[in-house]
Amino acid sequence: xxxxxxxxxxxxxxxxxxxxxxxxxxxxxxxxxxxxxxxxxxxxxxxxxxxxxxxxxxxxxxxxxxxxxxxxxxxxxxxxxxxxxxxxxxxxxxxxxxxxxxxxxxxxxxxxxxxxxxxxxxxxxxxxxxxxxxxxxxxxxxxxxxxxxxxxxxxxxxxxxxxxxxxxxxxxxxxxxxxxxxxxxxxxxxxxxxxxxxxxxxxxxxxxxxxxxxxxxxxxxxxxxxxxxxxxxxxxxxxxxxxxxxxxxxxxxxxxxxxxx
Amino acid sequence: xxxxxxxxxxxxxxxxxxxxxxxxxxxxxxxxxxxxxxxxxxxxxxxxxxxxxxxxxxxxxxxxxxxxxxxxxxxxxxxxxxxxxxxxxxxxxxxxxxxxxxxxxxxxxxxxxxxxxxxxxxxxxxxxxxxxxxxxxxxxxxxxxxxxxxxxxxxxxxxxxxxxxxxxxxxxxxxxxxxxxxxxxxxxxxxxxxxxxxxxxxxxxxxxxxxxxxxxxxxxxxxxxxxxxxxxxxxxxxxxxxxxxxxxxxxxxxxxxxxxxxxxxxxxxxxxxxxxxxxxxxxxxxxxxxxxxxxxxxxxxxxxxxxxxxxxxxxxxxxxxxxxxxxxxxxxxxxxxxxxxxxxxxxxxxxxxxxxxxxxxxxxxxxxxxxxxxxxxxxxxxxxxxxxxxxxxxxxxxxxxxxxxxxxxxxxxxxxxxxxxxxxxxxxxxxxxxxxxxxxxxxx
Numbered sequence: 001x002x003x004x005x006x007x008x009x010x011x012x013x014x015x016x017x018x019x020x021x022x023x024x025x026x027x028x029x030x031x032x033x034x035x036x037x038x039x040x041x042x043x044x045x046x047x048x049x050x051x052x053x054x055x056x057x058x059x060x061x062x063x064x065x066x067x068x069x070x071x072x073x074x075x076x077x078x079x080x081x082x083x084x085x086x087x088x089x090x091x092x093x094x095x096x097x098x099x100x101x102x103x104x105x106x107x108x109x110x111x112x113x114x115x116x117x118x119x120x121x122x123x124x125x126x127x128x129x130x131x132x133x134x135x136x137x138x139x140x141x142x143x144x145x146x147x148x149x150x151x152x153x154x155x156x157x158x159x160x161x162x163x164x165x166x167x168x169x170x171x172x173x174x175x176x177x178x179x180x181x182x183x184x185x186x187x188x189x190x191x192x193x194x195x196x197x198x199x200x201x202x203x204x205x206x207x208x209x210x211x212x213x214x215x216x217x218x219x220x221x222x223x224x225x226x227x228x229x230x231x232x233x234x235x236x237x238x239x240x241x242x243x244x245x246x247x248x249x250x251x252x253x254x255x256x257x258x259x260x261x
Numbered sequence: 262x263x264x265x266x267x268x269x270x271x272x273x274x275x276x277x278x279x280x281x282x283x284x285x286x287x288x289x290x291x292x293x294x295x296x297x298x299x300x301x302x303x304x305x306x307x308x309x310x311x312x313x314x315x316x317x318x319x320x321x322x323x324x325x326x327x328x329x330x331x332x333x334x335x336x337x338x339x340x341x342x343x344x345x346x347x348x349x350x351x352x353x354x355x356x357x358x359x360x361x362x363x364x365x366x367x368x369x370x371x372x373x374x375x376x377x378x379x380x381x382x383x384x385x386x387x388x389x390x391x392x393x394x395x396x397x398x399x400x401x402x403x404x405x406x407x408x409x410x411x412x413x414x415x416x417x418x419x420x421x422x423x424x425x426x427x428x429x430x431x432x433x434x435x436x437x438x439x440x441x442x443x444x445x446x447x448x449x450x451x452x453x454x455x456x457x458x459x460x461x462x463x464x465x466x467x468x469x470x471x472x473x474x475x476x477x478x479x480x481x482x483x484x485x486x487x488x489x490x491x492x493x494x495x496x497x498x499x500x501x502x503x504x505x506x507x508x509x510x511x512x513x514x515x516x517x518x519x520x521x522x523x524x525x526x527x528x529x530x531x532x533x534x535x536x537x538x539x540x541x542x543x544x545x546x547x548x549x550x551x552x553x554x555x556x557x558x559x560x561x562x563x564x565x566x567x568x569x570x571x572x573x574x575x576x577x578x579x580x581x582x583x584x585x586x587x588x589x590x591x592x593x594x595x596x597x598x599x600x601x602x603x604x605x606x607x608x609x610x611x612x613x614x615x616x617x618x619x620x621x622x623x624x625x626x627x628x629x630x631x632x633x634x635x636x637x638x639x640x641x642x643x644x645x646x647x648x649x650x651x652x653x654x655x656x657x658x659x660x661x662x663x664x665x666x667x668x669x670x671x672x673x674x675x676x677x678x679x680x681x682x683x684x685x686x687x688x689x690x691x692x693x694x695x696x697x698x699x700x701x702x703x704x705x
Binding site for chain 1: 648649650651653654655656657658659660661662664665668669671672673675676
């Protein structure tokens with residue numbers, strides 16, 4: 001589904017990704033872990049098409065297409081979804097209206113019939129079973145005045161409605177207490193399916209207690225330096241990122257200590 | 262000043278020519294003739310305001326001064342074809358008073374079955390029936406050269422609105438006052454006098470609309486006397502011809518415990534000036550104003566908000582937005598004065614603006630003057646672009662860039678209309694905004 005080869009990317013002239021490769025197949029859940037500043041969020045942003053990220057080398061192929069050549073809205077319509085680390089508040093734009101506009105824009109792009117408000121509301125009611133958010137939040141402006149947990153739940157709810165093929169979760173666990181974390185994880189698990197892939201970017205192992213990954217990768221110094229199954233995450237949790245230095249002497253200690261790049 | 266008469270601008274000359282063209286309603290009333298003549302002389306002496314006057318700093322009238330506008334021919338205005346449906350507003354379907362090029366049109370108006378305690382007449386009729394009660398308002402002289410348009414209006418206005426709500430009377434259904442622009446190369450002048458008795462309530466819509474692409478000048482001077490405990494709701498919808506020049510002044514005076522809420526939407530016009538002044542003259546008076554202009558092409562809209570806290574414990578809140586695209590220019594001056602003795606006053610002003618094009622310009626000027634104690638006052642003004650993070654968020658969900666821009670721009674503008682209670686009207690204004698915004702269609 002997603003094939004990243006030798007990806008190099010710069011932000012504000014500074015090289016952050018330095019030859020990252022990753023292969024994700026439909027139905028798989030990949031966790032990307034790594035110290036702060038390793039390039040985790042850069043990867044998520046490059047994949048979703050945010051401005052300000054300059055790809056200097058490498059390719060990203062998504063379902064046979066050159067993903068990097070697509071506009072952000074085209075990527076979304078092709079089935080790529082980014083759950084934001086910091087969902088944006090948009091005063092004056094109603095949450096439900098926004099979601100319907102998004103869904104219909106995607107359907108239009110794909111040559112599918114747009115949903116009228118009746119059919120859309122039916123869909124919303126259905127998806128509320130996956131991720132419960134209150135009526136009040138549905139009718140408020142997008143993320144405006146939402147708590148941290150409500151924002152993240154709203155991201156997962158949007159994902160449930162938009163039904164992407166590839167979902168990228170950027171530090172969705174950050175700032176969540178354990179109850180909110182469980183709710184979010186349950187939502188994600190309900191959306192797991194053989195034709196949907198997940199890339200879960202996280203600093204901590206604890207999210208992976210609730211969303212069981214098929215693969216765990218360690219991102220450090222702009223590259224994937226270790227890959228394994230979920231036991232790799234446990235090892236990281238136990239020993240911290242510093243142990244990587246023993247295996248990868250080429251990595252500077254500072255990069256592993258979690259120093260902000 | 263010397264030599265002004267020998268170098269009259271085409272504009273001033275056309276005013277002089279228009280002054281004698283048709284007899285104005287009320288001609289022959291000695292005090293009125295005098296007041297009109299003196300105001301005309303004062304206008305001719307001073308000419309149009311210029312940018313050396315602080316209040317006109319950002320609005321140049323040099324081009325206007327080179328143009329000439331004839332008098333409106335009353336017979337043509339009475340005969341002009343106007344489709345009643347073109348004037349209709351959702352949520353505003355009761356009493357209506359219509360002026361075409363400043364001339365009252367009985368046939369287009371709905372003035373039957375006025376509520377008890379409501380008196381509503383066109384100025385032209387009030388002047389012929391009995392002019393004397395209007396003497397105080399119409400015999401006024403304006404001292405400041407920046408008041409050029411007020412002088413012009415006082416000299417040449419022959420029609421307008423005379424409205425009174427008796428004390429304690431509540432008029433719930435909104436009254437619809439419509440100014441229709443039809444003819445080109447003419448100037449019209451309307452004078453509006455509104456009085457709300459103690460404890461009275463009134464909901465009024467001032468609506469400017471065009472049939473065709475009239476190239477004309479309109480001036481409107483309105484006084485609202487809102488007595489103790491009265492409540493005025495005023496909606497100003499300016500959808501004039503894209504070629505029109507429109508200069509309006511709405512002055513409100515609020516008594517003790519009185520309240521007024523204004524919602525203003527500026528859509529049309531080539532050159533538009535709106536002066537909105539509220540004098541909070543009685544203790545505990547309060548004034549809420551909200552407005553938005555959306556400009557495109559070479560439009561120039563100048564809003565002058567002037568709130569004067571003159572009594573104790575008065576409160577004002579202002580929320581204004583502006584959007585400019587193309588080569589347009591928007592001006593917003595938000596002045597708040599808290600006079601000596603107006604202790605315990607609370608004033609709030611927010612003005613946010615959005616530039617959609619590199620050639621557009623917005624000048625915003627908040628002014629705060631405080632001479633009282635224990636005053637709470639806050640004001641802020643910003644000029645910016647659409648938030649990149651919000652744009653990306655919408656696009657990341659599949660909304661194309663142009664639509665994302667429209668959505669955010671519309672949301673930005675709508676904030677100014679949110680507090681309008683009349684829901685059908687609010688929805689309609691939102692739809693007008695959407696149609697007017699210089700962006701792609703939105704799929705509602």
